[in-house]
Amino acid sequence: MKRKIKTMEEFAEVSGISRPTISKYFNDPESVRRSTRDRIEVALEAYSYRPNIFAINQNRKLTKTIGIVVPYLADPFFAEIVRLMERRCMDAGFSPMIFSAHGEQRLENDALAALQSQRPAGALIAPLGRHSDFESVRRFTEEVPTVVFDSNIKVGEAFVGSDSFQSIPLIVDYLCRSGEPPCFLEMPPVNPNANKRRDAYILAMERLGHDPKVIRVDGNGWDFERIGMDEGTRLISKKELPSETVLCSNDRLAIGFIAAAYQQGLRVGHGAGCALRVAGHDDHPWARFTCPPLTTVAQDYSAIVDRSVEKLFDLIENGRTEEERLEVLIECKLVLRSSA
Amino acid sequence: MKRKIKTMEEFAEVSGISRPTISKYFNDPESVRRSTRDRIEVALEAYSYRPNIFAINQNRKLTKTIGIVVPYLADPFFAEIVRLMERRCMDAGFSPMIFSAHGEQRLENDALAALQSQRPAGALIAPLGRHSDFESVRRFTEEVPTVVFDSNIKVGEAFVGSDSFQSIPLIVDYLCRSGEPPCFLEMPPVNPNANKRRDAYILAMERLGHDPKVIRVDGNGWDFERIGMDEGTRLISKKELPSETVLCSNDRLAIGFIAAAYQQGLRVGHGAGCALRVAGHDDHPWARFTCPPLTTVAQDYSAIVDRSVEKLFDLIENGRTEEERLEVLIECKLVLRSSA
DNA sequence: ATGAAATTTTTACTCCCGTAAAATTTAAAC
DNA sequence: GTTTAAATTTTACGGGAGTAAAAATTTCAT
Structure with a gap:
């Protein structure tokens, strides 16, 4: 026959402990004596009271x-x-x-x-x-x-x-060492990272004595895969790719690009019989499930x-x-x- | 030289309007006379005051x-x-x-x-x-x-x-009509939908006079793609698939399964030279970017x-x-x- | 048992705004 | 210029808990 406890006042009553002490308890259970803590917790089980969050925050300078x-x-x-x-x-x-x-x-x-x-x-x-x-x-x-x-x-x-000027050289070095130097596929940058990645790419290529080739495709919004696919389709069909190795500004773009390549019948990968190598950046959760799985640079989540x-x-x-x-x-x- | 306005009282003061009216305004700007609304809004720009949400909610029976x-x-x-x-x-x-x-x-x-x-x-x-x-x-x-x-x-x-008993027959019918009747790939069900989908599959197959074949793979958690890939790899390599058409319980599972097929060198699709057909359910945002793009049943988001x-x-x-x-x-x- | 220290209780004020009721002002209607 | 209706101001209370200060109690060591 427990009545509904709505306020701390009421809870103080039924638990037999004063309100300020209850208040202290809720702010830090360790701050009250062991025996009172136990009494409070017993009452708490019996009445399942929770302090009103709005009333709490009204007086606190800083909330949780x-x-x-x-x-x-x-x-x-x-x-x-x-x-x-x-x-x-x-x-x-x-x-x-x-x-x-x-x-x-x-x-x-x-x-x-x-x-x-x-x-x-x-x-x-x-x-x-x-x-x-x-x-x-x-x-x-x-x-x-x-x-x-x-x-x-x-x-x-x-x-x-993440440090683009550390990450991009990693992948550029690898790509250059293992095949044709990559071109860089980017879309209109949504944030400073995108710019840094491009700049880092250019720098890394120049350091290695290669000619940087940046492809800027159109598209805005956050449908990166769609942009990668649409523009990838266009680039491939019009043979506008300056390199058979494509480093995409991020994994989502790469996922779309790989889909485009697949649909155009180009085999992606580093093995024999592959027409195109594609790499990304970020190690998105889905990067390992592309076909083929995506070589990329992993951000340390x-x-x-x-x-x-x-x-x-x-x-x-x-x-x-x-x-x-x-x-x-x-x-x-x-x-x-x-x-x- | 604007002083910081913290309370509605203060704002009432500087705007020359009474607090209750200000309060009314914030609850519904239309509820005050045009002229006062304008005066309030002028003051609002000058002092950028916003009511304290905790104080508001404390008195309201129902928040927004x-x-x-x-x-x-x-x-x-x-x-x-x-x-x-x-x-x-x-x-x-x-x-x-x-x-x-x-x-x-x-x-x-x-x-x-x-x-x-x-x-x-x-x-x-x-x-x-x-x-x-x-x-x-x-x-x-x-x-x-x-x-x-x-x-x-x-x-x-x-x-x-969504209505599984409407959606599943759609895809089952299609798959049966266009090739070998599908088997159904599921993981231990995380929710009632998963069960319904399986049951709907069985029902649909029986209606069409085919023998339903449910494959239950292991795995728990929400890493559906990983489960689809790992188990797909196993099923394919051990040749345990009872049909060359695989209907997956959901798209994420299918994405993983397709990745598995790709890595095993099996070509997925309905065209000539394809070894396996794979379908999903949900039309996840990424379903159109698989290789090949995923045939599925779209939930109406x-x-x-x-x-x-x-x-x-x-x-x-x-x-x-x-x-x-x-x-x-x-x-x-x-x-x-x-x-x- | 005694004194000191640590806790708890009492009391009372604060936070900021919603809201009701009565009094007053403003706007609209005739 | 009344009359009336509508809007605003005044006044006052309440919501639920934080918190400070003083008084009372408990705890613990000696």
């Missing part, structure tokens, strides 16, 4: 919420990163809150506004990049301790991402997540310091499969 | 939050559904909140608890299914108006999903989202009725590509 914002959640790269980040945050006692910009500036701004209204303790954001409303994002980071990842726009307390989250926790605990903005560049690893 | 819970966000099917749902909710003036169970019962329960503590106006949930803590989910739906989608466990006010969201809005507006639980089954469409 951590915002995670990505440019496109349906991209498996971000889906996977978010998955790992969410886990880390929960393990540390925070409540992650996920937002996606769906590739649109307006929605990114909306997401940041919605997040900010939650007064989060901190935020992990991968900005749209080129399409971000820079001022908007900067204003956000003024109010909320923020670690930026993946796409390095110069806001927030820190950046964590765990490291990106770990470093980002660590830095954010540090910011939350110790506050912002006057130190210079931290930039963590993480090494990538070459992943050799059979596409190149 | 809508929870979206999926079993695995990194699955492109759910990523896409979530994307569409989020959009619809925002357009209707709600704040969607996304949760993923990451395939684990404990995390599903955590997500539901976290969501419930937000006192959402309603929830759209795709339960884990077989691995759901049924009682937990049921309790949740008692407190929160809920539409269940994709996986029909019998809780909540309504279910919206928009319809699923539309119907779910409509019903939820109806529930929120009109409250729960005593009517029977609504079950909406949406038709699928055959998508013929070249894999079968």
Whole structure:
């Protein structure tokens, strides 16, 4: 015949413990004496009361919420990163809150506004990049301790991402050593990474004494596979490829390109009888399931997540310091499969 | 020299309008006279004030939050559904909140608890299914108006999903008519859909006078592609496939299976010189980029989202009725590509 | 048992906004 | 220029928990 407990006041009553102590308990169970903790927990089982989160956050300067914002959640790269980040945050006692910009500036701004209204303790954001409303994002980071990842726009307390100038030479070297030097397939860059990759490609090729060949195809939006397939089809059928080795700006583009090659009857791979070698970048979760499996450069998902989250926790605990903005560049690893 | 406006009281002061009216404005801008609305909006630009969401929700019986819970966000099917749902909710003036169970019962329960503590106006949930803590989910739906989608466990006010007994016959018929009758490749079912699909397969085959052949492979978790590839490799190399036409329980499994076939040197497709036909189910976003492109049955993403969201809005507006639980089954469409 | 230290209880104020009721002002209608 | 209806202002309370300060109690070592 348990009555419904709605407030902490009521719970204090039925548990026989004063409200301030109950409050202390919920903020940190270790902060009350063992015996009272036990009494509270017994009552808790009997009445299953949970404090009202809105009332809690109303008085707290900083909540336990951590915002995670990505440019496109349906991209498996971000889906996977978010998955790992969410886990880390929960393990540390925070409540992650996920937002996606769906590739649109307006929605990114909306997401940041919605997040900010939650007064989060901190935020992990991968900005749209080129399409971000820079001022908007900067204003956000003024109010909320923020670690930026993946796409390095110069806001927030820190950046964590992969080092294109390390990763691209890896794959370029390999491709040059094992066959015809690659051309570079890119689409209009959605973020700074895309530019860095192209620049890194050019640099790497020149270092090796080869002539860099960049193919910029059309297409916008986040349908990378479709762009890779459509433009790949066009390039192949019109024989406009300057090299039989194609390094794609990212794996999703490569997946589309491989599909195009397949449909045109070109065999992709490094073996005998193959007409084309294709490589990507990122080691997307699906890269190992292409036909043939994709040779690529793997971003270190765990490291990106770990470093980002660590830095954010540090910011939350110790506050912002006057130190210079931290930039963590993480090494990538070459992943050799059979596409190149 | 604008001072920081933190409360509605202060904003009322600087805008020269009373607080209750400001409050009305934020609840519905149309509810105040044109002239005052203008005055408020002018002040709003000058001071960029936003009401504190916690204080708001503390007093409202029902918030503007809508929870979206999926079993695995990194699955492109759910990523896409979530994307569409989020959009619809925002357009209707709600704040969607996304949760993923990451395939684990404990995390599903955590997500539901976290969501419930937000006192959402309603929830759209795709339960884990077989691995759901049924009682937990049921309790949740008692407190929160809920539409269940994709996986029909019998809780909540309504279910919206695809009709396996309509979709599977479509593809079975087609496969039988165009070649050898298919065997059915499934993994241990993660949700009721998987069972229905198998049963529908058996039924469809029997109707056509063929002998149904179900292959149940091992594997758990949500790495469907990996399971499809590993088990496909095994089945092919050991020649254990009872038919040269393979209908996979879902597209992700099929993607893995196709990769396996490719690596074993088997040509997939319906043309001459092809050793194997492979078909899937769902029309995942990546299905068109397999090699060869995947023949499958398309779930109607928009319809699923539309119907779910409509019903939820109806529930929120009109409250729960005593009517029977609504079950909406949406038709699928055959998508013929070249894999079968 | 005694004193000191650690906890808990009491009391009371704060956070920021929703909202109801009564009083007042404004706008529209005739 | 009334009359009326509509909108706004005033005033006041409530929601549920954080938190500070002082008083009371418990714990533990000596």
